[in-house]
Amino acid sequence: MYQRAVDNIRASFRQIWQATDDLVFDVGETELRWEDNVVYNQEQRGESIAWTLYKDGVRSLAFKPGVEEAEIVSFLGVLQRARNLQADAADDLLTLLWAQDFQFVSYTFRELVSENAAPIEAGETITSAPPTDVRHAVEAEAPPKREGLVSIDDFDTTLYFLEDNEVAYLKKDVEREYAQDLRRNVLSMLFDLLELQTYGTVRAELISIVENFIPYLLGAADFRSVALILRESRAILQRARELIPEHRQALEGLPTRLSQSDSLSQLLQALDESAVHPTEEDLSELFQELRPEALSTLMVWIAKLHDPYVRDLIQGSAARLAQANPAEVLKALASEDGAAQLEMVKLAGRLKLPGAPEGMERLLASEDRGLKLALVEALTAISSPSAMRLLEKAIDDGDRDVRIAAVRFLGSRGYRNAAARIESMVTGSKLRNADLTEKMAFFEAFGALVGAKGIPALEKMLAAKGLLTRKEDPETRACAAMALGKVRTPEARAVLERAVQDKDPLVRNAVTRALREVGT
């Protein structure tokens, strides 16, 4: 609809240019007149374009050919901005129009603001000496007239022109002026002052400026400048030893305040909602300055972030914090927020943080299946003795998948400490109601961990018994066969070969697979 409106305006202008070379309106309070004819009228001032122009002093408005292509959209934008300006704003319609430097729009205006300017008039007459005295004074002051007194040679001719290199120097300086990071420049001034001005009131004002500057910078997504503030504050704390405790505390508190949950949440929310993202470098500069306590908040937010780019950035920053601060990792694992716990567990696993299992034990008792699966995954990644110890516990977990994941890993890693617990499950009744996959996982882990010592028990389970002995069910027998395959000794092979012709296809199949695993 907007584009259609713009197209209509452009088409209208093009038609007008076929009849006239310019279009000049007189501006009234509620109307625009063209050649004394009212061509626009809107009595409701709030709705009136004429009033928007008139109230700030515009009295005529002229458009030239070309305006429809180059400037009409900007011009309408300026009108819209001017309509929304508060009375105490730093701009009005005239300042906004001026700043656009329109080439195809011109206007006349009446200066409405009175400044009580004093008129400029000739000054008081200085009593002048009689002409003859003046003449004598001039003659006395001036050297005698002689031809060619003032010659071009008397002057430094290098002054006449700027040399090419001087022009280049100035040009470069102007380019630098507009390429520089103004905020960084101003911050450098503030920190120079903070360091050099020892007056308490001045320092208090400077610290207050810096504190108030941070939300402004964050709002402007200038994370690098915020990082600079935190870094420079730290430098000043080290260098300016005469800082009074109050100021020291305020400076020390800056990164802490920014790392607090509320402030950091605002920042992360703004980041997630922002259309323009900072670079990884900018953001990591800021996050490097965050206090370790920020980790928990980051974990909470990682789960909430919608923007994958931002999530990746935050994960990178969280990883750095987590690696450097084991205690904060434990705090984050102890968070009340389940989503934060989950993210921390995943991160700990990705980073293989050796201290993390300490904070994970409590989580194993959680009802949250997803969390527990993530825990097992993290613990298997960490694989430290304490992680293995927790995995051993996990084989008793109430959730099948957790148990399977834990026992498979323990088996694959040959974690013999778990052998007794697994044996009790394999030989006991705990797996009776388990499905084939779980049974298989436990039996295979048993075979891998117990080795040759487990052959008698496994043989007993695999063998088809006499009439008086209860025969194990085919699933258990198949699992026993697979476990023997993991033992990988000639004895185990011999037991398997004896069962090659078993009548039960499930068992027979398992034996064949186990034999392949044992090899020749």
Added chain:
Amino acid sequence: MTAGGPPKGSIAETVQTTDGFLRHAGRDFLVVLYTAVRSLKLYPIENAQVQKALDDLTTTTKHLLDVEKEIELRLQGEFIFVNSTRLRLDLDNYASFSHILGVLRQSGIGAVRIDEGVERKQLQIFVSLLLSYAAKEVTATKVFELAQKLSDAGVTHIGVEPPLETDEDAEDEERQKEAAKRTYARSVAVTKEVINSIRMGRTANVKKVKRAVQAIVDQVLNNEASLMGLTTLRDYDEYTFTHSVNVCIFSVALGRKLGLTKLQLYDLGMAALFHDVGKSRVPLEVLNKQGGLSDEEWRIMQAHPWLGVLTLFGLRGYGEIPYRGMIVAYEHHMKTDLTGYPKSLRPRDLSIYSKIVAVADGFDAATSRRVYQTVPIQPDQVLKEMWENPRRGYDQIVVKAFINLIGIYPVGTCVILDTYEVALVHSANPDVTHVHRPVVRIVTTPEGGVQHPGFLADLAQRDAEGNHPRSIVKVTDPVKYGINVSDYFV
């Protein structure tokens, strides 16, 4: 074109394309013309450099004529128009423009017309004649004599015309002068209002300041001389306010000379107007103290640059934080080696705007009468000191550009001529090679009587023998002769 439908290839497109071409090709033309004039002035016609310059002039002229059929180069005020398109000054060409402007004026030319039939030989004759006529004394008939000479030499495709002068021009100049006075008076009043508001802890009206600076930029772009003349006003209002406005005017004019865009001039003007805003936090008893300041008082005065930064942070209603203004307020007393004040610990490169404002500030302060400087220093002496004494710490290239802007004898300087006349410098000579020969207003009669308004004389003019009838021999104190300088500018 279909009836009722919009034309294909709109007028706007045509206008824009033509404007763009003319700006570009017009600038090229001016630069090659300047090179040819300058080469021919320095070397004989056979010189290879001259020959190349003439080749370039011919090629560029023909390129323009391929598109435009006729070239009209017209002078209007301080501007040069090529086929009605105003050429924009920038750092790459302003010296060439000024020189050509001066040479054409000196020859009494208001417009040059070149049409399609022009050949290299004709351009060579035109440049030679231009040089010789520029050296002659200005007379009302000079341009017609030049036109005749061109015709006699068979130059039929280049014509020269006198400037268009009408009653409207005089009225327009008077209007410009009045507009300049209004702009100056308003700017001083706004500055006063803002500084006083800040001093009293009230909200300052930044909108008014913006309007004032925008008006100064407009005025400098339209008629620089009338506003520059007003910087000679003394005792119009408190020093702090007039000084801020003067620094703003000088800075914007210098920025224009350096080719800054209109919006960049605005940035510079805002920063310049606020450069001393920190003084609003200096106690009045220190600011207005007569006689010498104690060490402690100097220390307080020297705090004004950084107090300016704090003040600008507290300036509510500014909208955007005025970073550039803060930087200029902070740096304008720093020297190029970063000595001066305030002391700088962290590495910094002085902003070009700070360097410009420093020069404008130093010049206006030294040439003004202040509470602790009852006798102002003569403008030429101030420039000499700024240029020759590196310990002052000004950027030498900016000082040089400033001297190019205001001349060796700045506007308002009172001089004695070798004719025993007393004169006031009215404006710098537009031709920078005549930096020592400004346009002056003769304010005494041959008998020694002080006259008002007196009359203008261009010291670059020569008489029939090629001599300068008037030259400056000395700079003097106007008060000694009962002359109130600003009376001649208001």
